[in-house]
Amino acid sequence: MNIPHSKYPRVVIIGGGFAGIALAKKLRNKKVQVVLIDKHNYHTFQPLLYQVATGGLEAGSIAYPLRKVIQEHTDFYFRLTSVKEIDTENQKIISEIGDLHYDYLVIATGSKTNFFGNKEIERNAMSMKTIPQSLNIRSLILENFEQAVLTNDQAEKDALMNFVLVGAGPTGVELAGALAEMKKAILQKDYPDLDISKMEINLIQSGDLILNTMSEKSSIAAEKFLNKLGVKIWKNVRVTNYDGRTVTTNSDLTFETATVIWTAGVQGAAIPGLSSDALVERVERIKVNEFNQVNGYENIFAIGDIASMETNDFPKGHPMMAQPAIQQGKLLGENIIKLINHKPMKPFEYNDKGSMATIGRNLAVVDLPNFHFNGVFAWFVWMIVHLLSLIGFKNKAVVFLNWLYNYIRFDREGRLIIRPYKKKSFITFTSDEV
Amino acid sequence: MNIPHSKYPRVVIIGGGFAGIALAKKLRNKKVQVVLIDKHNYHTFQPLLYQVATGGLEAGSIAYPLRKVIQEHTDFYFRLTSVKEIDTENQKIISEIGDLHYDYLVIATGSKTNFFGNKEIERNAMSMKTIPQSLNIRSLILENFEQAVLTNDQAEKDALMNFVLVGAGPTGVELAGALAEMKKAILQKDYPDLDISKMEINLIQSGDLILNTMSEKSSIAAEKFLNKLGVKIWKNVRVTNYDGRTVTTNSDLTFETATVIWTAGVQGAAIPGLSSDALVERVERIKVNEFNQVNGYENIFAIGDIASMETNDFPKGHPMMAQPAIQQGKLLGENIIKLINHKPMKPFEYNDKGSMATIGRNLAVVDLPNFHFNGVFAWFVWMIVHLLSLIGFKNKAVVFLNWLYNYIRFDREGRLIIRPYKKKSFITFTSDEV
Numbered sequence: 001m002n003i004p005h006s007k008y009p010r011v012v013i014i015g016g017g018f019a020g021i022a023l024a025k026k027l028r029n030k031k032v033q034v035v036l037i038d039k040h041n042y043h044t045f046q047p048l049l050y051q052v053a054t055g056g057l058e059a060g061s062i063a064y065p066l067r068k069v070i071q072e073h074t075d076f077y078f079r080l081t082s083v084k085e086i087d088t089e090n091q092k093i094i095s096e097i098g099d100l101h102y103d104y105l106v107i108a109t110g111s112k113t114n115f116f117g118n119k120e121i122e123r124n125a126m127s128m129k130t131i132p133q134s135l136n137i138r139s140l141i142l143e144n145f146e147q148a149v150l151t152n153d154q155a156e157k158d159a160l161m162n163f164v165l166v167g168a169g170p171t172g173v174e175l176a177g178a179l180a181e182m183k184k185a186i187l188q189k190d191y192p193d194l195d196i197s198k199m200e201i202n203l204i205q206s207g208d209l210i211l212n213t214m215s216e217k218s219s220i221a222a223e224k225f226l227n228k229l230g231v232k233i234w235k236n237v238r239v240t241n242y243d244g245r246t247v248t249t250n251s252d253l254t255f256e257t258a259t260v261i262w263t264a265g266v267q268g269a270a271i272p273g274l275s276s277d278a279l280v281e282r283v284e285r286i287k288v289n290e291f292n293q294v295n296g297y298e299n300i301f302a303i304g305d306i307a308s309m310e311t312n313d314f315p316k317g318h319p320m321m322a323q324p325a326i327q328q329g330k331l332l333g334e335n336i337i338k339l340i341n342h343k344p345m346k347p348f349e350y351n352d353k354g355s356m357a358t359i360g361r362n363l364a365v366v367d368l369p370n371f372h373f374n375g376v377f378a379w380f381v382w383m384i385v386h387l388l389s390l391i392g393f394k395n396k397a398v399v400f401l402n403w404l405y406n407y408i409r410f411d412r413e414g415r416l417i418i419r420p421y422k423k424k425s426f427i428t429f430t431s432d433e434v
Numbered sequence: 435m436n437i438p439h440s441k442y443p444r445v446v447i448i449g450g451g452f453a454g455i456a457l458a459k460k461l462r463n464k465k466v467q468v469v470l471i472d473k474h475n476y477h478t479f480q481p482l483l484y485q486v487a488t489g490g491l492e493a494g495s496i497a498y499p500l501r502k503v504i505q506e507h508t509d510f511y512f513r514l515t516s517v518k519e520i521d522t523e524n525q526k527i528i529s530e531i532g533d534l535h536y537d538y539l540v541i542a543t544g545s546k547t548n549f550f551g552n553k554e555i556e557r558n559a560m561s562m563k564t565i566p567q568s569l570n571i572r573s574l575i576l577e578n579f580e581q582a583v584l585t586n587d588q589a590e591k592d593a594l595m596n597f598v599l600v601g602a603g604p605t606g607v608e609l610a611g612a613l614a615e616m617k618k619a620i621l622q623k624d625y626p627d628l629d630i631s632k633m634e635i636n637l638i639q640s641g642d643l644i645l646n647t648m649s650e651k652s653s654i655a656a657e658k659f660l661n662k663l664g665v666k667i668w669k670n671v672r673v674t675n676y677d678g679r680t681v682t683t684n685s686d687l688t689f690e691t692a693t694v695i696w697t698a699g700v701q702g703a704a705i706p707g708l709s710s711d712a713l714v715e716r717v718e719r720i721k722v723n724e725f726n727q728v729n730g731y732e733n734i735f736a737i738g739d740i741a742s743m744e745t746n747d748f749p750k751g752h753p754m755m756a757q758p759a760i761q762q763g764k765l766l767g768e769n770i771i772k773l774i775n776h777k778p779m780k781p782f783e784y785n786d787k788g789s790m791a792t793i794g795r796n797l798a799v800v801d802l803p804n805f806h807f808n809g810v811f812a813w814f815v816w817m818i819v820h821l822l823s824l825i826g827f828k829n830k831a832v833v834f835l836n837w838l839y840n841y842i843r844f845d846r847e848g849r850l851i852i853r854p855y856k857k858k859s860f861i862t863f864t865s866d867e868v
Contacts, residue, residue: 001584001585002583002584002585002627004627040850040851041576041580041849041850041851042850042851042852058492058493058494058495059492059494059850059852060492060493060847060848060850060852061492062495063623063850063852064847065849065850066848067625067849068624068847068849071623071624072623077583077627078850079580079583079584080577080580097584098584125590131852132852132853135852142475143514144512146475146514149436149511149513150435150436150513150531151436152436188504189506190499190501190502190505191501193438193511195437250804300660327815391846393839394835394836394839394843394845394847395847397835397839398832398835398836401828401831401832401835402832404826404833405827405828409828411828413494413498413499413502413829414494415475415499415501415502415824415830416474416475416476416491416493416494416497417474417475417498417514417567418476418497418565418566418569419853
């Protein structure tokens, strides 16, 4: 990987998400050599991916160049690659662009979509964990409507205008709301030759509560908001398959659809090489102690979504979201320096700042640790928190401007198929000579 | 294509560029049925493609949804497809999504890169006529630097940091300037492990003047500005080949480079089916009379870059740029209505508003019909004209904000490899264990 020798110990960070960046910033000019590795050259602000997918924001507004994050750090390197394996015995990582020795290794690879082993769903459904995936969803949504105008077969038209979202966590709920707003404000005007009232947004949840990581009040309010927007919510339904046309479930219920967006599960984006003792089966997270040290290793750490720190409050690890990742990254920055200087490390304690989800225009739900609120004020809070959390002044300003414009004009001008999502045509074209 | 019958004659417009959109707007609610066809679902503001390619602007900022352009037009349809052929005998077009009868056909397909028959250059060089192509260039530029940090072979490093632009028209000049600014303001900071002073920008022009469509004063000023920015200009040099590593020319001069961007020629994006009498050989433009009527056809028109209207002032047709396209589109909108109503059409007269090019920060050249100026004021004029020409308020506002930010901060945050440009690795990676 062509990293020069340093007189300082080398810390290799895999992943430039919330956790990796928070750590990188803490290690700035701290008598360590740092190598940050990511398979993208930018940080992704994942909470707003659904707005990229629905044309409300451009990809560049929620991405931030990783090299800019570390621009003024000395003895700090970035490498664009995928890590294929960790060789713990020889203390090195193996990547597409060569191997690299580490003194300290931090795994901050985040999470990826979990299809629970169903290969056919994986093949036919869309995921939304990265910017390219979100752009694919955007293209597919629009390509569906462009195809729907071409057919007179009502069943084909209906399937193209039926959007099935599996999983009613924050991502599924926010996406359902955004689709409902597209339907109301844009698609009706853009496709006068379609009966857009036939467009369906079906949100499927395996349990009996949507937003089940939030308070019951939030869940109920979100359901009310979604109903108001015309989203059909199916609770206690488990999707069993999707062959590219028909969604089957554990009941008699089926859906004919050209689009399934799968937000029903996430799993750690694990890298081969750690001992099996360090892994949590099924969810592929990495077991860490209170210092985010990986089980069985002195100099390997895991932070963020990939890390599973079992505590009394969180027996299955912290929620896979931005806040624990940022807090773990920051603390680990301090702890690595302590470890190098043979000082005792500080155990992690999660400071729960609450959680929130937006459903649509003026509609959001917010859970603070001891307080719930929803509606217009919650929506303002959601916007302000997300604006302030974006990295970089330009992104903040451009997102703000887009939101203001979209709000005033009921519009989303990012309805652009820049790179078509290559999928075989859903319909058979009819030639006409009228 | 599933277009309903209409009591009005059908006008089919192929292409939603400057010409096609100007025409579409004129035909709004005018007792004609209009079908607008494009292979993208958005209009591209081509003059700013080079800023997308160099990370100064996001793709979405210079694209505008075509369906939004025609949102409030009645009896107006948009279809997303490529037209494969025109069947003039049966008055229909043949496309990927079926055939369509026309009463009036307007070809507004614009232009594409002309490699003058050299297939090897075509295979190995980059074009910059569309947004996806510009995004590919952006990815390639950044991927080059990400690869350059990985090798210690100086020849490989140099080739990766050598950018050869063939053709010093406005596109080549503007791109060269933007690359020079990236070098100065960004790459130095982003890649501390590279000696960015070794980065070369070579601009090759076959004639003895750059910007040869502009005044000699502009040409000389632009050359001075480019020299100031460190761009190497090679005049009277003709590129003969590029095999993916070495550029050969008609002299002894060669360049070792991973990147050739070809802006040396354009040709009409012609569609098969017209009689050979209607075509201008070599440049593939379509011969039209003073009403933009295609030679030999009563009801087929061509406007914009694709149309070659030979006049005394322009014996080889109007320059292939936005202004003639917009003016022809507007006039044809009126003329088609006149033709339908059996009224005499009005001949086209080009109102030359001048031309301009920007080289970099505070550096631009402007030719008005009888007046030339350059420098800071020209640069302001360039910015204002381009801002006002962008379609849509949001695009104007976002572009303005980006420019302001980029200007104040000497930055371009769009240096994102969203979709890697798939090209085989230019270098051989070395594994290291330091």
